[in-house]
Amino acid sequence: MSEIQRFPAMGCEVLVAGADEDELAAVRELFRERERRFSRFSERSELQRVNRRAGRPVVVSEDFAAMVRLSLWAAEQTQGLVDPTIGAALIAAGYDRDFRLLAQGMPSSPAAAPRRSDISLCGRLLTVPPGTALDLNGVVKSATVDEALALLRGGGWVSAGGDMATSGGVGVALPGGGHVHLAAGGIATSGRTRRTWSDGRHHLIDPATGRPSRSAWEQVTACGATCVDADVAAKAALLLGESGPAWLDERGIPGRFVAGEGRIAVNLAWAAAVQEPEAACT
Amino acid sequence: MAERSLGAGRVAEARGRARAGKTAMVALAAVVFGAGLLLTRSTASGHVKQGIRPLVAPRRFVRTVERNALAAGQIAPPQQAPPQASTSQS
Numbered sequence: 001m002s003e004i005q006r007f008p009a010m011g012c013e014v015l016v017a018g019a020d021e022d023e024l025a026a027v028r029e030l031f032r033e034r035e036r037r038f039s040r041f042s043e044r045s046e047l048q049r050v051n052r053r054a055g056r057p058v059v060v061s062e063d064f065a066a067m068v069r070l071s072l073w074a075a076e077q078t079q080g081l082v083d084p085t086i087g088a089a090l091i092a093a094g095y096d097r098d099f100r101l102l103a104q105g106m107p108s109s110p111a112a113a114p115r116r117s118d119i120s121l122c123g124r125l126l127t128v129p130p131g132t133a134l135d136l137n138g139v140v141k142s143a144t145v146d147e148a149l150a151l152l153r154g155g156g157w158v159s160a161g162g163d164m165a166t167s168g169g170v171g172v173a174l175p176g177g178g179h180v181h182l183a184a185g186g187i188a189t190s191g192r193t194r195r196t197w198s199d200g201r202h203h204l205i206d207p208a209t210g211r212p213s214r215s216a217w218e219q220v221t222a223c224g225a226t227c228v229d230a231d232v233a234a235k236a237a238l239l240l241g242e243s244g245p246a247w248l249d250e251r252g253i254p255g256r257f258v259a260g261e262g263r264i265a266v267n268l269a270w271a272a273a274v275q276e277p278e279a280a281c282t
Numbered sequence: 283m284a285e286r287s288l289g290a291g292r293v294a295e296a297r298g299r300a301r302a303g304k305t306a307m308v309a310l311a312a313v314v315f316g317a318g319l320l321l322t323r324s325t326a327s328g329h330v331k332q333g334i335r336p337l338v339a340p341r342r343f344v345r346t347v348e349r350n351a352l353a354a355g356q357i358a359p360p361q362q363a364p365p366q367a368s369t370s371q372s
Binding site: 004015017061062063066067070077143146147150157159161162163164169170171172173174175178179180181182183184185186187188189191221223224225226229230232233251252253254269270273274275 | 338339340343351352353354355356357358359360361364365366367368369370
């Protein structure tokens, strides 16, 4: 496998394998542009401009409209678990600035209920309901990983903060120990132990309550046909708690679950794929 | 009779001048419109002056994602150690 190249973007480290100089430059530009456009913390981002105009129609870029469609698709696939309208809930939970700058002590006002069904998108004309703040980061990073991989003409793999996609196979270390061979598609881990602050609040909002999830799982890893699939599936499975493994099995998606004290479980699809001695759960 | 013929000729001449004037005005309007259009496209800040390749999700990818439900990837038992990359929560 060719040299692994690294650069920071979207608040994490991006790793690219299999890229020549031009391809790496294109991948960097893709991540830089996406970060600039979808940042929740930059007043000049398109996302902030849209959120400031909530309640009024606004013409958005094609890229933005595509990500809104993708996030609405994710919400539909997960029965609303991965919801693009959780921006207000994230702010209410205290995640209102870059995680590195997040200070102790934050507001605890009740979160606004998600209203994704009221989002109107006609071509590039987007209307977000008043009082709603979009957060598209549930899909933007993983979609960018998939698109970056598509830029590598000779194949390879791309990883951004652990969200990965490959076209040629790669060994992947897993949370809590062990590793697996990702032959094709994407793999992503969603968790509630990393981006935490204050009294254990974190960035994974349960749309049912509008508050940080109290899932039984600390981390969930899922393997999808694309990195978007894997990321959306991992988030949904984590938010579903104990029914997460069965939910993934219904879709044939391998999932690996880390609970408190490092207890690891896998669903039937994962066990069948890697034939692990670990007990599969349903 | 001669007077009537003279009047008809003057009317025909007037109609001809009016037709020519109208034609000239239409042509002038078309030229002004075209020039204004080109001027606007070349100077207005909202118009793209050179070909660019927008950074958007490839349509094929978007269509594939929109058409399909969540789907599984392919994993297998580890084939080499140590692994080249890691997945971690984000």
